[in-house]
Amino acid sequence: MDANPAVEALGVAVAARVPVLLWGAPGTGKTSAIRAMAEAMGLPCETVIASIREPSDFAGLPIVVGDGVRFAPPAWARRLADAGHGLLFLDELSTAPPAVQAALLRVVLERAVGDLMLPDQVAVVAAANPPEQAADGWDLSAPLANRMCHLNWQADPRAVADGLAGGWAAPEIPLLPDGWQAEEILSRGLVAAFLHVRPALAVAPPSDAAAAGRGWPSPRTWEMTARLMAAASAAGTSGEARSALVRGAVGDGAGVEFLAWLVEMDLPDPEAVLADPASFQLPERGDRAYAALAAVASAVAANSTQERWAAGWQILGAAADAAPDVAAVAARVLARCRPPEVTAMPEEIKRFAPVLRDAGLLGS
Amino acid sequence: MTSRPHGRGDAVPGLAASRLWAATRFPYLATGVFGATVIAEPDSGTVSVDESWRMHADPELVAEWTPAQLGSVLVHHVCHLLRTHGERARAASVGPDDTSAWLRAADAEINDDLVPAGLDLPGQPILPRHLGFGDGLLAEQYYAPGARTGARMARWLNCGGGADGQPGGCECPGGLPDWQSELLRRQVAHDVIAHAKQAGNVPAGMLRWAEQTLSPRVDWRRQLATELRRAVSEVSGAVDYSYRRPSRRSSVSGDVILPALRRPVPEIAVVCDTSGSMSDDLLAMALAEVEGLVRALGRARQLRVLACDTAVAAAQRVSSARQVSLTGGGGTDMGAGIRAAGELRPRPAVCVVLTDGHTPWPAGPPKGMRIVVGLLGEKAPEAPSWTREIRVPYAERNV
Numbered sequence: 213m214d215a216n217p218a219v220e221a222l223g224v225a226v227a228a229r230v231p232v233l234l235w236g237a238p239g240t241g242k243t244s245a246i247r248a249m250a251e252a253m254g255l256p257c258e259t260v261i262a263s264i265r266e267p268s269d270f271a272g273l274p275i276v277v278g279d280g281v282r283f284a285p286p287a288w289a290r291r292l293a294d295a296g297h298g299l300l301f302l303d304e305l306s307t308a309p310p311a312v313q314a315a316l317l318r319v320v321l322e323r324a325v326g327d328l329m330l331p332d333q334v335a336v337v338a339a340a341n342p343p344e345q346a347a348d349g350w351d352l353s354a355p356l357a358n359r360m361c362h363l364n365w366q367a368d369p370r371a372v373a374d375g376l377a378g379g380w381a382a383p384e385i386p387l388l389p390d391g392w393q394a395e396e397i398l399s400r401g402l403v404a405a406f407l408h409v410r411p412a413l414a415v416a417p418p419s420d421a422a423a424a425g426r427g428w429p430s431p432r433t434w435e436m437t438a439r440l441m442a443a444a445s446a447a448g449t450s451g452e453a454r455s456a457l458v459r460g461a462v463g464d465g466a467g468v469e470f471l472a473w474l475v476e477m478d479l480p481d482p483e484a485v486l487a488d489p490a491s492f493q494l495p496e497r498g499d500r501a502y503a504a505l506a507a508v509a510s511a512v513a514a515n516s517t518q519e520r521w522a523a524g525w526q527i528l529g530a531a532a533d534a535a536p537d538v539a540a541v542a543a544r545v546l547a548r549c550r551p552p553e554v555t556a557m558p559e560e561i562k563r564f565a566p567v568l569r570d571a572g573l574l575g576s
Numbered sequence: 577m578t579s580r581p582h583g584r585g586d587a588v589p590g591l592a593a594s595r596l597w598a599a600t601r602f603p604y605l606a607t608g609v610f611g612a613t614v615i616a617e618p619d620s621g622t623v624s625v626d627e628s629w630r631m632h633a634d635p636e637l638v639a640e641w642t643p644a645q646l647g648s649v650l651v652h653h654v655c656h657l658l659r660t661h662g663e664r665a666r667a668a669s670v671g672p673d674d675t676s677a678w679l680r681a682a683d684a685e686i687n688d689d690l691v692p693a694g695l696d697l698p699g700q701p702i703l704p705r706h707l708g709f710g711d712g713l714l715a716e717q718y719y720a721p722g723a724r725t726g727a728r729m730a731r732w733l734n735c736g737g738g739a740d741g742q743p744g745g746c747e748c749p750g751g752l753p754d755w756q757s758e759l760l761r762r763q764v765a766h767d768v769i770a771h772a773k774q775a776g777n778v779p780a781g782m783l784r785w786a787e788q789t790l791s792p793r794v795d796w797r798r799q800l801a802t803e804l805r806r807a808v809s810e811v812s813g814a815v816d817y818s819y820r821r822p823s824r825r826s827s828v829s830g831d832v833i834l835p836a837l838r839r840p841v842p843e844i845a846v847v848c849d850t851s852g853s854m855s856d857d858l859l860a861m862a863l864a865e866v867e868g869l870v871r872a873l874g875r876a877r878q879l880r881v882l883a884c885d886t887a888v889a890a891a892q893r894v895s896s897a898r899q900v901s902l903t904g905g906g907g908t909d910m911g912a913g914i915r916a917a918g919e920l921r922p923r924p925a926v927c928v929v930l931t932d933g934h935t936p937w938p939a940g941p942p943k944g945m946r947i948v949v950g951l952l953g954e955k956a957p958e959a960p961s962w963t964r965e966i967r968v969p970y971a972e973r974n975v
Contacts, residue, residue, distance in 0.1 A: 455755035472759050499611030499760060502599075537592040538610055541599045570593030571643050573600060 216371065218363045219245065220453035221460070222337070223385045225361050226299070228443035230436050231320045231336040232460075233305065233357075235426075236365030241375070242339040246301050253385050255335075256298040258288040262308035262338075267315035272326015283326035290328070297333035306340035306352055306425075313353050321359045339365075352425035354417065361436060361460040362427045386447035395442035403438045406473050413466045427459070429466040437461045437470070479504050482511035489526040494534055501535050505542035513549040521551050522558065529560030536567045544573075587616035589639045594646035601647070601694055604771035604778055608654040608764045609647075613751070624736025625653040627662045628751020629760070632736065645698045652697060655686040656739040658761055659785060661715060665741030674721040675740040680707060681718035682739050688712060689779035712781060765789040796950075796968045797865055803948045803964045804869050804928070842925035844870055844879060847913035849931035851885045858952045862930050862968050866950070880920060884913030911938040918942030933957045 218234065225232035226249070234242045243259075250257035260269075268274065272283025285293075292298045300323075302316070320338075323330035338360065340352070407414045416429045427433060440457045449457075459467030479500060485492040485508060492508075495501045505528065512524040524546050531539040543564050547557070568574045591614055599606035612625070617632040623646075625631045631653055638646055656662075661682040670678040683702040688711040691701055704711050707718050752760065768786035772778040778786075846866055848859060863881070870879055885908055910931055915938070917927045927941075929949045933956030940962055941947045949959040952968045959965040 450753075452753045452755055468758065468762065471755070472762060475759060497611065498613070499607045499763070502606060502610040537595040537599070540592075540596050541606060544600070567592050567596055570590065571597040571600070571647075573596070 216366065216368045217450065217452040217456045218365050220449060221361075221363050221456040222246075222249070224444050224447055224449050224453065224457060225363075225440060226335045226337060227385050227388050227447065228439055229332065229335050230440055230443075230461075231338070231360045233338040233340060233352075233360040233362050234365045235340055235342055235362060236367075238341050240365055240367040241372070242365050243301075243303060246299070246337055246339065249385065250299040250301075256291065256295045257301055258292055258298065259301045259303055260288055261303045262312055262316065263304040265308070265312060267311045270312065270315040270319050270325060272328075285326040285328035289325035289330060292330050292334050293328055296331050298335075300330070300334055300336050302336070302338040304340065305338045305356075306342070310353060313356050317356055317359065320356065354424040354428070357425050358428060358430050358433060360427075361440065361457060363456055363460050386443075386449070388443055388446050392443060392446035395446055396439055399441040399445070400435075400438040402441070402474070402477075403434050403470075406470055407434065409473065410469060413462075413469060416466065418463070427461050427463040427467075429462040433462045475500075476503075479507065482507040485527060486511060486520050486523045489523045489530075492527045492530065494531045498535070498538060501531070501538045502541065505531060505538055506545070509542040509545040512546060516549045516551045518551050518554055521546070521549070521554060525558040525560045529558075529563060532560070532563045536564065540564045540567050540571075588614050588633050588635055590641070590643050590646055591633075591638075593643040594641075594650060596647075597643045598647035598651050601644075602651055602690075604768045604782070605651055605654060605764060607767055608658060608760065609650055611752075611760045612650065612654055612657070614650075622734045622736075623649050623653070624734055625656055625738035626736055626751065627657070627738045627741075627757070628753070629657060629738075629757055630751045641698055642696075644696045648695045648697045651690065651695060652683075652686055653735060653738065655690065656682060656735055657757070658764055658789075659685065659715075660761075661685075661739045662737055662741035664715065665739070668716055668719060670719075670721070670740060670742075672742060675742055677721055678715070678719055678740050679735055681715040681720075682735070684709070684718045685713070685715040685781075689781040693779045761789060796966050799966045800862075800865060800948075800950065800968075801869050803966060804866070804926070843920075843922050844926045844928065845917040845920060845924035846879060846881045847910065847917055847927060847929045847931075848881060848883050849885070849908055849910065849913075849929075849935065850883045851908040851932075851934075854932055855952065858968065859930060862950050862952060866928050866930070880917075880924065882913055882916055884908075884910065884916070908935040910935040914938060914942065914945075914947065918945060929959075929963070931956075933959065 222232060222234065222245075234246075236242050247257060247259070269286050272285055274281045275284050288300075292300060300319075302320075305313075305316075308316070318324045320336055323332070323334055323336070413429050414434070415431065418424045418428050437458055440461060441454070444454045444457060455467070455471055458470060461467070462470065479495065480492060482504075495504055508524055508527055512520050528539045528543050528546065543561065547561065550557075565574065595609055598609045602609070612629045612631055614631045614633055616635050618635055620632060620634045621637060623631060623633045623638065631650065641649075659682075661678075665675075665678050665682075668678070680702050684704045684707055687695065687697075687701045688704050691697070691703065695701070704713065704718060707720075709718055765786035768778055768782055769790070772783050772786075846863065848863065850859075867879055908931070910929055914927060914929065917924055924945065926946050926948065929947060930952060931949065932953050933951045937960045947963040949963040949965045950968050951959060951965055954967075954969050956967065
């Protein structure tokens with residue numbers, strides 16, 4: 213696993229052809245990492261420094277032809293179009309004046325430079341210094357920020373040491389298997405389900421200017437999220453990088469909520485396991501096991517019948533060996549909601565007696 | 577993801593019972609208590625925690641404790657992780673020599689309301705009064721590097737990297753990666769708030785932590801910087817393009833007129849509320865911040881500062897916040913201050929108003945001037961909608 217999740221995330225975003233923006237202090241190797249990546253993949257890389265360009269360099273240079281005006285693309289765009297694929301690297305994005313940022317909108321999302329359309333296989337990567345670190349920095353305009361996945365770039369001291377000694381390691385671009393787009397249907401479904409639960413997060417432009425310069429939730433960024441998630445699972449990306457991608461696309465707030473919701477989705481459905489107690493599998497992690505068992509106990513408590521109560525005990529009994537403490541917490545809830553028609557306490561309750569006694573919770 | 581069995585009771589004696597005790601006594605922390613992995617580490621002589629939610633316990637030491645005591649130590653360590661003491665120690669640049677002072681401060685932050693809530697730690701727990709403070713403050717406030725207080729360190733006090741942010745310890749697998757520990761923290765915060773609504777017996781400090789975690793307060797310094805940067809760059813047009821002057825590239829572009837760069841330098845004025853209700857410290861802090869920002873923006877000219885209550889004293893030109901003398905008293909009218917700023921020559925393009933908000937406001941800004949208002953103090957009423965307001969609270973971080 214890479215020490216820097218941003219490196220891995222960068223690879224996935226480039227492979228998925230989602231525009232990506234690296235934020236980091238000057239001199240931390242953003243530019244060299246991107247160049248090395250292009251070289252390792254054999255992609256032609258065109259570096260364009262946004263801050264010293266004019267709007268017409270991105271919107272096309274207006275040339276009077278006969279009785280009309282043509283917007284001629286500059287040479288770098290022609291080279292990329294001729295190659296048919298490649299990497300367009302926009303450096304120093306945050307120091308570009310607003311007029312240039314506005315001209316970049318179409319380049320970033322639609323890959324249109326003046327009258328020329330860049331091929332779909334061209335990936336757009338940008339780098340920027342946070343406004344407080346850049347000389348004369350601007351906050352990125354909200355529409356431009358909303359078209360990119362924002363990744364935080366931090367220099368890893370160990371990688372710096374290795375890079376100085378033996379050359380910089382290029383981030384690996386994961387090769388996505390053919391047909392990875394099929395997964396996008398799944399991840400779109402997940403995003404849609406989440407937005408059903410949290411409709412307020414579908415569009416939430418941030419109120420303060422600094423936050424508007426980073427990722428924020430909008431239909432476009434949610435679509436980007438679905439695409440990135442599909443690419444990440446096709447490439448077998450680590451959870452850390454996946455989290456960086458989701459949060460980079462829709463922003464920290466909405467991203468964390470979405471990730472938390474995904475974790476919750478992984479838990480077994482209490483109603484389903486109560487209907488078929490033998491199917492219950494205790495999650496490995498303690499906090500998840502607790503969440504799963506507590507959900508079972510409160511599902512029984514909400515509607516306590518003889519059958520459901522017995523099923524609840526069966527599940528807790530099965531969990532008692534692996535996690536006696538976790539199960540005992542749920543058992544205390546379950547014991548309190550005995551349905552009136554049941555007279556005897558179940559057999560399984562005896563299994564919790566030792567741990568309850570040790571904890572001083574019996575007989576008081 | 578590979579995850580080890582989370583120390584379910586083997587090797588560490590009495591672990592199951594103590595976790596059960598902890599989850600029963602502090603139900604709102606149960607997710608955190610069960611989320612931590614406990615690993616037996618013989619001969620370490622302590623119970624420590626690292627930032628990946630792993631606890632390393634010496635079985636021999638633990639065997640001497642009751643389940644309630646071990647459970648309390650687990651809760652205590654979980655609180656170190658919840659309150660990100662490791663990360664905060666690095667932010668406060670705690671070096672290897674200062675770790676014990678930091679640990680005492682961090683312990684005091686946790687213990688002040690959990691000990692009254694029933695935490696039964698072995699030995700004498702560190703409380704704020706041992707460090708000479710009142711309850712309810714933050715570790716950063718308790719922390720005094722190099723201080724040697726009389727508070728005796730308990731034997732298990734070496735809480736580990738999760739509390740002091742020092743690297744090292746074991747690099748064993750099975751911990752939680754950063755993003756998952758953040759999700760876990762948020763889950764606990766949700767639990768705390770839900771429990772507070774239902775049962776209402778959550779300690780106030782814990783509740784404050786949960787609220788802060790779920791809706792973090794925006795850093796006013798960052799906000800002020802953004803607003804000022806934006807105000808300055810928009811009025812100055814900074815290095816944006818304009819058709820006022822033709823571009824130098826025009827010589828090669830034939831019939832097409834290209835825009836050129838323009839860059840007027842904006843003037844900035846600051847209006848300070850000096851009425852009796854203002855706090856000197858806060859005003860000085862805010863003013864110093866504005867001054868630093870203006871300097872960082874590359875506006876080398878001196879800042880003009882107007883002290884204002886009901887009548888405006890003459891504009892003071894200062895080169896440092898320390899030179900501002902707060903002369904006023906009595907009532908406040910910021911409208912007078914803004915008007916006076918508008919009459920300055922050369923006319924300022926951006927006006928920063930620092931006030932406690934208890935003032936009448938004019939109906940709109942003077943023509944061509946952008947107003948950024950810094951509202952000092954938690955209880956300041958809102959500024960009018962034609963200003964950009966930033967709230968500057970007293971407490972820096974209210975975790």
